[in-house]
Amino acid sequence: MKKRKIWQPLAxxxxxSLLLASPVYAExxxxxxxxxxxxxxxxxxxxxxxxxxxxxxxxxxxxxxQSKAADNAAKAAPYVGSLVSKxxxxxxxxxxxxxxxxxxxxxxxxxxxxAGLEDDIKALYETGLFYEIDPSFKEVPEGVQITYxxxxxxxxxxxxxxxxxxxxxxxxxxxxxxxxxQVLNTKKINEGARKIESEYSKNGYILARVNDIRLLPDxxxxxxxxxxxxxxxxxxxxxxxKDYVITREMKLKKGExxxxxxxxxxxxxxxxxxxxxxxxxxxxxxxxxxxxxxEISVVEMSTGTFGIGAGYSDADGILGMISIGDKNxxxxxxxxxxxxxxxxxEEYNKNxxxxxxxxxxxxxxxxxxxxxxxxxxxxxxYNRDSDEIARYYxxxxxxxxxxxxxxxxxxxxxxxxxxxxxxxxxxxxxxxxNQYFEGYDRDGTQQSADVIAERLKENFGLxxxxxxxxTLDNRDxxxxxxxGKRTNYSVEVASFxxxxxxxxxxxxxxxxxxxxxxxxxxxNLGIGxxxxxxPLSQRFSVGGSETLRGYRDDIFKGSSMLRGSIEYRVPLxxxxxxxxxxxxxxxxxxxxxxxxxxxxxxxxxAGVGLRINSPLGPLRLDYGIPLNGGNGGRFHFxxxxxx
Numbered sequence: 302m303k304k305r306k307i308w309q310p311l312a313x314x315x316x317x318s319l320l321l322a323s324p325v326y327a328e329x330x331x332x333x334x335x336x337x338x339x340x341x342x343x344x345x346x347x348x349x350x351x352x353x354x355x356x357x358x359x360x361x362x363x364x365x366x367q368s369k370a371a372d373n374a375a376k377a378a379p380y381v382g383s384l385v386s387k388x389x390x391x392x393x394x395x396x397x398x399x400x401x402x403x404x405x406x407x408x409x410x411x412x413x414x415x416a417g418l419e420d421d422i423k424a425l426y427e428t429g430l431f432y433e434i435d436p437s438f439k440e441v442p443e444g445v446q447i448t449y450x451x452x453x454x455x456x457x458x459x460x461x462x463x464x465x466x467x468x469x470x471x472x473x474x475x476x477x478x479x480x481x482x483q484v485l486n487t488k489k490i491n492e493g494a495r496k497i498e499s500e501y502s503k504n505g506y507i508l509a510r511v512n513d514i515r516l517l518p519d520x521x522x523x524x525x526x527x528x529x530x531x532x533x534x535x536x537x538x539x540x541x542x543k544d545y546v547i548t549r550e551m552k553l554k555k556g557e558x559x560x561x562x563x564x565x566x567x568x569x570x571x572x573x574x575x576x577x578x579x580x581x582x583x584x585x586x587x588x589x590x591x592x593x594x595x596e597i598s599v600v601e602m603s604t605g606t607f608g609i610g611a612g613y614s615d616a617d618g619i620l621g622m623i624s625i626g627d628k629n630x631x632x633x634x635x636x637x638x639x640x641x642x643x644x645x646x647e648e649y650n651k652n653x654x655x656x657x658x659x660x661x662x663x664x665x666x667x668x669x670x671x672x673x674x675x676x677x678x679x680x681x682x683y684n685r686d687s688d689e690i691a692r693y694y695x696x697x698x699x700x701x702x703x704x705x706x707x708x709x710x711x712x713x714x715x716x717x718x719x720x721x722x723x724x725x726x727x728x729x730x731x732x733x734x735n736q737y738f739e740g741y742d743r744d745g746t747q748q749s750a751d752v753i754a755e756r757l758k759e760n761f762g763l764x765x766x767x768x769x770x771x772t773l774d775n776r777d778x779x780x781x782x783x784x785g786k787r788t789n790y791s792v793e794v795a796s797f798x799x800x801x802x803x804x805x806x807x808x809x810x811x812x813x814x815x816x817x818x819x820x821x822x823x824x825n826l827g828i829g830x831x832x833x834x835x836p837l838s839q840r841f842s843v844g845g846s847e848t849l850r851g852y853r854d855d856i857f858k859g860s861s862m863l864r865g866s867i868e869y870r871v872p873l874x875x876x877x878x879x880x881x882x883x884x885x886x887x888x889x890x891x892x893x894x895x896x897x898x899x900x901x902x903x904x905x906x907a908g909v910g911l912r913i914n915s916p917l918g919p920l921r922l923d924y925g926i927p928l929n930g931g932n933g934g935r936f937h938f939x940x941x942x943x944x
Contacts, residue, residue, distance in 0.1 A: 373422065373436055374415045383413050384444030392451035401451070404428060413445055422449075430454055430486055454485040458520030465526045467506055467558055473497055473524065485522070490514060497526070505562035508584075508593065528558035531595055532587030538599040539632075542576055546634040547597060549661060550574065552711070559584065559593055566711075571599070573779045576629045578602045604629040606638075606918075620644040635659050642676075652676045666707040673700050679730055682737065682837070683856045685893050687932065691737035694727035695761070697838065705770075712775045718768040724838045726761045760837045762800030768793040776813060780919070780942055781878075783821050787811040795839070803833030807841075807862075811944055821870045825944045827886075829862040830897065843886040843904075846937035847944075850884050851906035851925025853935070859890035861897040866944070870912070878912040880943075884925065904930055912943060919943075 387409055390398045404424040407417045418436065425434050433452035438445055457479050462470045477493035479485070494511040501509035508529025515523045531553050536544045550570040552563035564582055572580045579600035584593045608624040626638035635658065642652035654674040662669050675698040682691040699722035705714050729736045738756055740748040748756075769792050776785035793805040807829035814822040827848075829841045841862035845854030848864050864886030873879045884906045889895040895902065910923035919942045926934040 370419060370422075373418060376436065377413065377415055377418050377438060380413050380438050380440065380445040381415060383440070385409055385411055385413050385447060386441055386443035387446045389446070389448045390451055391448055392453065401425060401428070401449075407447075413447070418447075425449065425451070427488065428486075430484060454487065455516065455520060457481055457483055457485045457522060459522070461517070461521050461523045463523070463525050464512070464528060467504065467509070467528060468497070468500060468526075472500070473526075476500065477522075477524075479522070485516070490522070494524075497524075501528070505560040506558050507561045508559050512591075527591045530587075530592045531555055531557060531559050532589055532592035533594050535585070535594055535596045536599070537596065539601060541601055541604075541632040542599070542629060542634075543632045546574075546576075546629075546632065547571055547599065551595075551597075553595060559595070564595070569777060571597070574629075574634065575780065576601060576604050576634075634661070652678075668703075668705045670703040671701070674698065677727055681853075682858075683853065684743065685857075685890075687853065687856060687930070688735075688743060689733075690735055690743055692730040692733040693736065693738055694730065696723075696725040696727055698723050698725070699764075712773055714772045714774070716768075716770040716772070718770070720764065720766045720768070722764045722838070724761045724764070724836060726757055758800075759834070762836060763798075764795055764801050764836065764839060765797040765799035766793050766795035767797075776811075782811075782813040782823070783815045783819070784813055786813065795833070795835075801834055801836055801839070803831055803835045803839070805829070805831040805835070805839070816869075819872045821868075823866075823868045823870060823944065825864075825866040827862065827864045831860045835860060840890075841888045843888045846921065846923060846939045848884070849886040849904060849906060849925075850882065850908055850910075850923050850937055851927040851935050852904065852931055857886075857888040857890075857904070859888035859892075859895065862886070862888040863898060863900075863903070868943075873911075876914040880910040880912060880923070881908075882910065882923070882925075883907045904928075906931070908934070910937075 385407055388402070388405065388407070390401050393401060404427075405421045406424070407413065407421055411417075422434050422436065425431055431451050431453055433450075435450040437448045437450065439448070458481060460470075460474050460477060460479070462473050465473060476496040477490070479489060479493070494514065497511055498509060501507075506528060508527075510527050510529075511524060512527040513525040515525075517523050533555060534548050534551065534553075536547055539547065551567045552570070553559065553567060568580050568582055571577065577599045579598075581598045583596050583598075585596055586592075587594050605627040606625065608622070610622040612620045620642070621644050622640070622642045624638070624640040626636070628636045630637045636656070637658075638654070638656045640652075640654045652675065654672070654676060656670065656672040658668065658670040660666075660668045675696070677694055677696040680691075680693055680695050681689060684690050699720065701718060701720050701722075703716060703718040705716035707714050726738055729739050735741055735743050738753065738760070740750075740753040740756075742748065770789060771791075772787065772789045774785075774787040776782040776787055787809075788811070789809040791805075791807050793803075793807075795805070796802045808827065810824075810826040812824045814824075816822055831841070837858060840858045840860060842855035842858045843849050843862060843864055844852040844856035848866075849857075864884070866882060866884045868880050868882040871879045885903055887903045889897050889899060889902065905928040906925045907928060908923055908925035910921065913920040913922070918940055921937070921939045921941070921943060923937040924934055925937065
């Protein structure tokens with residue numbers, strides 16, 4: 302343990318005019334509460350911090366100052382009411398005497414009062430140049446003469462700083478701004494101390510204080526800073542979630558100074574886990590001097606999901622589905638999901654999808670995800686006139702392995718995804734005559750077996766690819782953002798022994814602008830471009846609830862894409878939000894001899910919608926109307942959050 306040096310005070314009175322803050326520890330509301338409707342509202346921090354105008358004088362120094370004032374009053378008592386004939390100041394040069402005389406209110410020719418004497422002594426101290434003032438009195442025929450015996454502050458030699466880790470000693474010396482070789486001015490020392498505390502506060506270190514200032518025997522001014530160190534964390538309210546799942550999200554660290562900005566960001570990170578309805582932070586005094594315990598209180602929410610469904614059709618018989626998942630599995634923060642479909646035709650009656658995500662596989666916030674799936678579903682393809690050209694069953698089976706890691710900038714994440722996916726054409730859906738992959742064109746023309754084989758080869762097969770991504774996300778709340786942005790860039794390269802060879806580049810931009818307290822303007826822009834041969838499953842798609850409302854899902858597919866959406870979101874009642882939106886987008890396809898980014902082909906829509914925070918999770922209901930093309934308005938209903 303580092304030993305603290307014993308600083309010798311120059312005199313008790315040298316600190317009498319230093320109005321510096323002593324550390325005070327109280328329960329502090331560090332950031333806004335997160336309300337139960339899962340919205341992080343932008344409220345100002347309510348920080349109950351001690352004012353910086355508190356003296357660091359020891360109790361004995363205050364007693365000495367009071368005793369000295371009483372002694373001065375006693376010495377002046379015999380002369381109270383007498384006419385002041387002359388006032389002298391001993392210990393100063395003639396020019397300095399003139400300056401000192403200017404601050405005095407009692408002048409020659411006025412009557413002596415105790416209150417006037419105290420005010421004048423205080424005025425002399427407040428110049429900051431003196432550490433000892435001793436008045437004496439002499440009776441003369443004209444009345445009384447007052448002599449102030451002055452002792453000037455010592456000459457300043459240098460500054461020594463202890464306890465500072467977040468501001469450098471050079472920065473602190475610059476803020477104190479005391480030239481060497483000059484007489485110390487306690488008023489200027491106080492101003493410098495306030496600047497130091499203000500700089501700490503501006504950087505988020507709201508508990509940092511200039512704890513003491515002393516003059517060492519060699520003329521060095523010693524400054525002791527208390528930065529308010531975090532001693533420990535205390536977690537309340539978590540019955541399922543493990544403590545470490547919460548504390549690992551904290552930007553505050555044990556043994557480091559408390560920072561309000563880091564505390565607010567920590568609250569956002571904990572809430573963005575999606576496990577809690579409410580998160581709050583407050584401060585308590587620590588066991589050791591100059592430390593605080595950060596208390597984190599949470600209100601847990603249900604994180605598990607379970608679904609079951611059944612149906613019957615003449616073609617497939619009884620169908621069933623079971624899904625189960627938990628985004629906070631056993632309180633560890635791991636995400637697990639499993640889905641199984643059964644019944645129906647033997648070709649596609651055993652659909653399943655399993656996924657597992659571990660958010661922290663090391664101390665560097667590396668996330669790992671694994672997905673395994675084998676699903677056969679019904680698909681529909683359209684031509685550029687929005688006419689249906691194929692309705693068929695397709696099996697997609699494969700595995701995906703992903704890793705992501707936060708960079709030195711906590712808002713930026715790099716990721717990599719390894720994909721092995723096999724898309725297989727199963728058979729047409731009965732009852733539909735226009736089957737592109739069976740060789741039938743919309744005009745009824747039957748193509749040859751070679752054409753059919755070529756169509757299948759172009760659109761079904763094995764895709765093996767690596768995707769590199771980089772995401773910046775500084776939104777205030779990932780579930781219902783009001784401020785901030787999210788940008789994502791990705792490059793997918795496919796080959797590696799698969800049936801397809803292509804390069805796919807895409808970017809996604811999301812911006813959020815708070816309007817008033819709760820209203821939000823949200824903007825989403827996306828762009829993509831690909832080279833090589835891509836199957837239908839890997840092409841860019843536009844249309845439906847996620848990209849171009851008012852149009853059928855994934856109606857436009859191609860090797861290049863441009864889309865944009867703008868929404869104005871307004872809270873209607875608790876847990877219900879109204880939305881007015883406008884969308885634009887298109888995906889250009891070489892199959893139709895379209896030029897990339899031909900803006901004349903862009904499609905536009907507008908509409909209204911609702912966002913409902915239900916017990917089953919976020920629900921979206923939109924009604925979009927195509928503004929050019931399309932066949933009237935269309936409702937879109939989906940689960941999951943909005944962009």
